[in-house]
Amino acid sequence: MLLTREAAASLLKRTLLLSRGTEARAVLIATSDSHTRFALSGITSSGESHDQRMTIVISAGSRRGAVTTNAADPRGIEKAVREAEDLAKLSPEDPEYVPEERAKEVSDVLAYFDETAEWGAGGRAEAAARAIDAAAKVHGSASGFARTRESLLAVATTKGFLASHRETLATFSTTIRSSDGTGSGWEGREENRISAIEPSHLASAAAETAARSARPADLDPGSYAAVLGPDAVAALLPFLLLSLDARLAEEGRSFLSKPGGGDRRGERLFGENITLVSDPSDIMLSSAPFSADGVKREKRTWIRAGVVSELSCSRSWAARRGGRPGGGISTALLLGGGSSVEEMIASTGRGLLIRRLRYVNMLEPGRLLLTGVTRDGTFLIERGQVTRPVRDLRFQDTLPSILSSVEMMGVPRRTPGEPVIAVPPMKVTALTFTRTAEGG
């Protein structure tokens, strides 16, 4: 059983009392994970594990040491406290030292649901069976993953900050391959509530994509209009989030650095339909309303109508430059529009329908130039209709270019993985492909 918030608070306070430093912070992370994997239409493994880790950060003046332990007994935690004290004494003075956070009001975010915590091995096996059944209907094979996670994050400082957050997370994903292995479809969801995930529905959609993407044809490299599903958009977004960093921008090593010094806040760098926000209390993205270093996370608008309006700031950089510390960007919502994927396809004379991108990597951070390959269903659109599957393609383009050519957007949805993001499907007028992924 996951620790209660009250028990966590009590444990943190007892831990801080052990500290003999000038100030201290204790961070407790407890997790309970269960999973089932399946592949080639059979269950291959399943497991569960439970852990509870305490990190103690101790300061001696501006010297600091941090030790993490998963010891269960009080002696183990006290040993970690003493070791952190020793590290702090041995550490050099830190010119960027900032004091720990003081007491502040942090609103609760509802993210823990018993229904998810109670989803057991039987339920996961049943979900796998639904995917295996769907694959059988197209004479294909199913692989995938079902998981639940209960977690607790609690933070306390000797300056009076105390906050805790419990959440559940359910994940289900399946890849279905066509009978000849040339077609592939993937669907996946991650939600706080297991009831928000419908394995049968997802498996049917993956099976349909697998069947339709079989026997793909080659397509010449070039620039194509592209309809990107949410999972494809989600593969691009983390690179934008990483670049929204105030220190990197000011130091001249970011896409957001201004030649001659300073940053590009206030400039329109993306299309007017691009707005990016973070809000841990958003019901679609419920997550901890504070960070492990005790920074309260509030609603932030990073990009408003294509203009970069805010940049993420660490505590030390905020202290030096007067910004608002954000504890990193842990959630992000890219606002969408009212178009359906079908409408996007119908409006496209010639282009591509892309379900997923993989191995996306930054080629040049100064321009947010990315590359990656399409995966699990890539289709040619001609005269408003999906006409045939094509082999996976390698794209190479800049994020500002992509996000300045968004013609239509749909309703955002949460996508699996970290950071916690929700993005809409979108149609972009041009995406550059350099070659087929299969070719030499």
Next chain:
Amino acid sequence: MRDLADLALDAARAAGASYADVRVNRYRREEISAREDRVQEITREESSGVGLRCLVDGAWGFAGARESDPGEIPRLARVACEMARANRAGLSRRVSLAPEPRHLDAWQTPMTKDPFKVALERKIDLLLAINSEALAVKGASFVTSFLRSFAEEVYFASTDGSHVDQQITRLWPGFTVVARDLATGDFTSRDSDIPPAQRGYEYLEGIDLAAAAARAAEQAAASLHADPAEPGVLDLVIAPGNLWLLLHESIGRPTQIDRALGYEAGADGGSFISPGDLGTLRFGGDLMNVTADRTMPGGLATVGYDDEGVTAGSWPLVRGGLLVDGQTTREQASWIAQASSKGCASADSWGSPPLQRMPNVSLEPSLDEASLEDLIAGVDKGLYVEGLGPFSVDASRSNFMIGSGWARLISKGRLGAPVRGAAYRAGTLEFWRSLDRLGGEGTWGGGGTFNDLKGEPGQAAASSHGCPAARFRGVRVVNTGSPGAGARRTGSR
């Protein structure tokens, strides 16, 4: 440890397991990071726990819990066996384990200086010296450095009667130097090529890290003002600090038998190889010999025994250019009609069930002792590549694009000016078949990673890859987008 392991195995049998194995693990980690003239962070972490894997009616179940509390063991056994029973109806193939002799043994990383016993001040001084040397180079603007030390104590036991006690120590030093031109908003970076290793602190005493950082700083500064790489088809001479990643991605991953059969389709993809290719697929020319090795001195994936108690060994993957073998666990050996496991089972934590993981995979050097200069001398128009830049690989590992950390033109057998943004891309087989000469032992080097992700939930594994410098003919060189100094800013469009 032994008593606890025996307790777990007895509990597993009582709960109905036909086979069980248990790992009682303790992990320690220390990380020190520095930026310019200050220490950023000093952290230590310790994690202990028990992982129990049970086989019931041909189905696996696994349960793990922190610490080694004997009172918790019967519950773990019940949970693991109940989980296995819940999975029985969904099996497509019952688990069958290849036989393995019983082992009663202990093994540890050969080393003379335990990095956890080296004074903290000494490690801090090392990082600050790295940063100082790098920043002394004209044009270097920022530098970050780190030293990560890892220790694993793994006690393995199984109902087959094995009890194996192992202690593994690994080190990972690294740095990144950035050169920027504030006026133009342009910047470049160069990462360290120093490989992580399964060694004691003496490893670091044998390397001049500060000199390596100064060289990286010079390269970052030179790249900032270099011309962009011209796209085209060129001959390449690739240094080990770049080539090792290709061994990892294009040979190490595809020859994992579970991946080749489609078992990783739901995670990070499959392989362009099928088991039927073993013994028939021509990977490259006669000079190409690739070896999988879990006994390589200093290799990150080196062990005495794997996480199924199988003795570590080495075996050929590619011989004379022909693909001859793959990587397996005890469960997977029968999938390719082999009688025994290759010993590739590994778990990244006491809380994770073992998966098939990559051994150290290395390309054998030439016996003719060819030097780097010999390789370059044979190129009329080409590119010399070292260090890693950005890279991307397709889902079946049949195609890749690998960037460079540092690249120079080769003209008429001589090294020329540096170029910026150079990368090469190719189909995997096309690339390896274009290998025309290998360097000798004198060019030997390599690299490794701690972050090889596989499976769901994703598990990290560590492996090393040794190789000589090598020459490839007619490879497609691309520019990863850098238009060159002063012309980079395009703004929005």
